[in-house]
Amino acid sequence: MKYVQAIHQRAILLKIKGVFFSLLFLMFPVQSFGDVNRWEGVCKKVEKMQLPVKDRPDAEAAKSLDKCESANLYYGFDITPDPTKARHCAYLEIDRGDDIVFGGSAILMMIYANGNGVKKNPDFAIKFACKLDGAPAEMEYRIQHLLDLKKTKGGKAFDLCDDITSGYMQGHCAGREQRFADAKRKRNLDGILAKWGEKDKQEFALLKQSFDKFSEAHVRNEVDTTGTARAALQIEEESTLSKEFVNAVVQFEKGKLPRYTHAEFINTDRELNTVYGKIQSKKDFDSGSVMQSDIKHTQRAWLKYREAWVAFGRQKYPQVTEESWRTWLTKKRIAMLKQFPD
Structure with a gap:
């Protein structure tokens, strides 16, 4: 399932849950x-x-x-x-x-x-x-x-x-579940890192710092917070990014590495510029609490994150070209940006 579809489905599911709880409490009086x-x-x-x-x-x-x-x-x-x-x-x-x-x-x-x-x-x-x-x-x-x-x-x-009956508590309870998930992912990641050399670990630490900054920017700036379930949506989005990050490392360690050609990178990079450009040039842009300036700020964090992957890949997986890393990350960013009206 595509990234944008997943975002919309999670948002709809959270709203349905809120309506369900409200109806449930009305149907069964205390x-x-x-x-x-x-x-x-x-x-x-x-x-x-x-x-x-x-x-x-x-x-x-x-x-x-x-x-x-x-x-x-x-x-x-x-x-x-x-x-x-x-x-x-x-x-x-x-x-x-x-x-x-x-x-x-x-x-x-x-x-x-x-x-x-x-x-x-x-x-x-x-x-x-x-x-x-x-x-x-x-x-x-x-x-x-x-x-x-x-x-x-x-x-x-x-x-x-x-x-719980409020979006406020829904967010906190979602946060509790994320802590369980984060702890499990950390154990998996620690198990992988334990087998790496010191240079690999050092470069990965820099990558992780860059990921955390991008994730924070994306969740803060690119998730609509106008609804009552805003906290739950942000937590869900943060959890999704974290899961994808760790899963990528797991897959790469199994040898399932990104492999793209120069032509694929050029086409993907061109598509990114087109999608991003349409968002920034739209005069009647409307995506809830998300502003064009928010997306611009996050884009800068993402570019640094993409280059951190290139640097890490150069150290850990030298058989993968820099353009392959950039193409892989760019495709993911395009999917994120396509959730916004162009």
């Missing part, structure tokens, strides 16, 4: 919260509930977790999950300010809801859920979800992303 009838009332009931002192870290544990991240300790993005350290770290994060989405309150909510390393306690989970800053519908359904856990045993583990 059950009564009992006497108070509102999630705010439930929160008031658990507000003064005392948490076990033994669940907090002692001085020694706190010192060892000075710069910890409870989300990584809980989920295990790039380390082995440790529910006890995650709990201790989460309490410390609350003391520090608890100002991130997957921060202390969110992690402790899930720990007590699922009984990870502690006795399961939905009421404690609700207490921490009430500290979260979520959309009213999100809070309502999350509190109800936790109340339902008091009546059930087993089943699917409770998660912060189970009851």
